[in-house]
Amino acid sequence: MAEDKVPLVLDVDGTLLASDLLFECFWAGLARAPGATLAALRHLARPAxxxxxxxxxAGLRLDLVPVNPAVMELARAALAEGREVILASASDRRLVAELxxxxxxxxxxxxxxxxxxxxxxxKAAALVAAFGVGGFDYAGDSRADRAVWAxxxxxxxxGDLRAADIPVPPGGEVIALPAKAAPRGLWTAIRPHQWVKNVLLFLPLIAAHRFDIAALASVIWGMVAFSAAASAIYLVNDLLDLEADRRHPKKCTRPFAAGTARLDHGMAATAGLVGLALAVGATLGANFLWVVVLYMGTSLAxxxxxxxxxxxxxxxxxALYTERVVAGAAAAGIAVSIYTLIFVFPVFIALGCVKRLTELTLATSDARLxxxxxxxxxxGDLLNVAGLGVAGALVIFFLYTISAQGRHLYPDTWLMWVAMVPMGWWMIRMVALGWFGxxxxxxxxxxxxxxxxxxxxxxxxxxMFWAAGLWAEWFGG
Incomplete structure (x- = not known):
């Protein structure tokens, strides 16, 4: 074989693809056919x-799985030179052949x-049998490829393997190529910006006028647990939604969908975050721990x-938003008012509709999301339900202001009615912004x-604080 026609052999997982077909199949199968996928795990001891x-x-869409641009460029250059480009992978033959x-x-x-x-x-033995020692170039990404490089x-x-992990091949030439995945991608997938939603845990304290240090500290720890739990579920959701995200005009840039975060790293991070959520939850008591478990179970479903x-x-x-409110009460050890729950739930119904309205308004076609x-x-139906949520929340708030509990906590009832104006304005504005994308x-x-x-x-x-007399209590007057 002429030296310039030596075939280029590419590993698949982590090399040609910025992903791993084993994990791609597992998560695609778990989303489509969880029973059959979990049954397949009986073969864990036999990888093939x-x-x-x-x-x-899995029914995996290989055309959607992200590739490593640097490796694809190398392959295209080899094809242009008339060289054979061959895939060699530990993945299943059917997938490799289709790829x-x-x-x-x-x-x-x-x-x-x-x-x-x-x-x-x-793999090394199979390639040497086909091409001989030094009869092929090989691109790989892991320590398992050491035998082939040799x-x-x-x-x-x-990627960034240590020099000690890379044997010098017979030709003596080692060329580094960049990997698409990076640690920053996993951090993005964890979505730390979403942790701000856990301020909802403070609502029961505000409603009960509890602002002591012990209650505040407990709720802050509760926020830590819920942040870990929420991030774990975000990772699971992204892993289950790989195909849908790759077909979405904006979600296609999410780290796992785009290949900028590794699936195995996401799975390890999920396990760590779940452990953190349960450990912190346990320190805050059984009631809070059960809410965390309920939240994660609901989120998984x-x-x-x-x-x-x-x-x-x-x-x-x-329900998931409402569970945060219940968690805040459980963390602080206070009873959450039934009025609080039946007020926030329709608000969150409206905001859930707003989420879907926004997605539909920004969609590029009439097809289903x-x-x-x-x-x-x-x-139209989402707008109507959102409107009912807004109206329901305001009616419940009004009924609370004239209830015995409401009059006890907020003696100046008329100020509560005034507070309904900016509150209603905020909710109507949120719905309108969702409608217009x-x-x-x-x-x-x-x-x-x-x-x-x-x-x-x-x-x-x-x-509301004025109606409760809190400003006068705090600042005098």
């Missing part, structure tokens, strides 16, 4: 059989099949199934960054 068992339930056809590479592939896992020394003419190393059901998803979103049950034809995809995050909206809420809250 596990990979084969996961292919069918080769998809990208116009050689029909000759090396992959796992018939219970034989083609990895490390097994037999190649030229080693292409994707939402990610797996409920978010695809029209109207059920909006009700579930409202990927992974959701709504299309543009549902905008002038909001973020998450209305709670948007609300906590919206200056005018925050000003309206502060005015309403100040009037």
């Amino acid at each position: 059989r596990l990979k084969a068992a996961l292919v069918a339930p 080769a056809r998809l990208h116009g590479f050689s029909e000759r592939v090396f992959a796992s099949e018939d219970g034989h896992n083609l990895k490390a020394e097994a 037999q190649a003419r030229r080693a292409y190393v994707v 939402y990610s797996l199934r409920l978010k695809r059901a029209r109207w059920v998803d909006v009700a579930t979103l409202a 990927p992974g959701r049950g709504y299309g543009r034809a549902d905008r 002038k909001q973020d995809y998450d209305p709670i995050v948007f609300a906590l960054r919206d200056r005018l909206g925050l000003a309206l809420l502060m005015v309403s809250l100040s009037l």
Whole structure:
């Protein structure tokens, strides 16, 4: 074989693809056919059989899986030179062969099949049998590729492996290529900006006029637990939503969907965050711990199934927000008022509708939202339900002001009625912004960054404090 026609052999997972087909199949299968996918885990001790068992339930869209630009550029250059580009992977042969056809590479592939896992020394032996020592160039990304690099003419190393992990091939040439994934991608996937939503845990304290240090400290720790739990669920949701996100005009840039964060790192981070949430939750007492567990269970059910059901998803979103309010009361050890719960739930129903309204308004076609049950034809119904949520919340608030509990905590009832004006303005404005697509995809995050909206809420809250006599108590007068 002429030296300039030596074939270029590419590893798949983490090299050609900025992802891993084993984990892609697992999460795609868990979203589509959770029973069959979990049943496949009985083959955990036999990697090749596990990979084969996961292919069918996954129904993986390989055309959507992100590639590593640097490796794809290398492959295109080799094809332009008339060289054969061959895929060699420990992934299942069916997927590797389909991937080769998809990208116009050689029909000759090396992959796992018939219970034989083609990895490390097994892959090196197969390539040497086909091309001889030094008869191929090889691109890989992990320590498992050391055995293959040692037999190649030229080693292409994707990512930041230590020099000690890279043997010098017979040709003596090692070339570094950048990986697409980076630590920053995982941090983005954790969504620390979403932690601001956990200020909802303070609502029971505000409603009960509890501002002592012990209660505040407990709620802050509760926010830590809920932040960890929420981030874990965000990671799981993104892993389950890989295909839908890749088909979405904006969500396609999410780290796992785009390949800027590794799936295995996301899975490890999920386990760590769940452990942190449960550990902190346990220190705050059994009631709070049960709320955390309920929140994570509801969120998981939402990610797996409920978010695809029209109207059920909006009700579930409202329930998840409401659970934060219950958690705040549990953390502080106070009883949450039934009026508080039946007031905030319709507010959150309205905001759930706003979330879907925003997505539909910004959608680029009339097709149903990927992974959701709504299309543009549902905008009118969502607006109506949002309006009912706003009206219901205001009616409940009014009834509270004339209740015995309301009159006890807020003696100046007329000020509570005045507070309903900026409160109603805020809710109606949120719905209108969602209708016209002038909001973020998450209305709670948007609300906590919206200056005018925050000003309206502060005015309403100040009037409530005035009605309760708190300003006079704190500052005299």
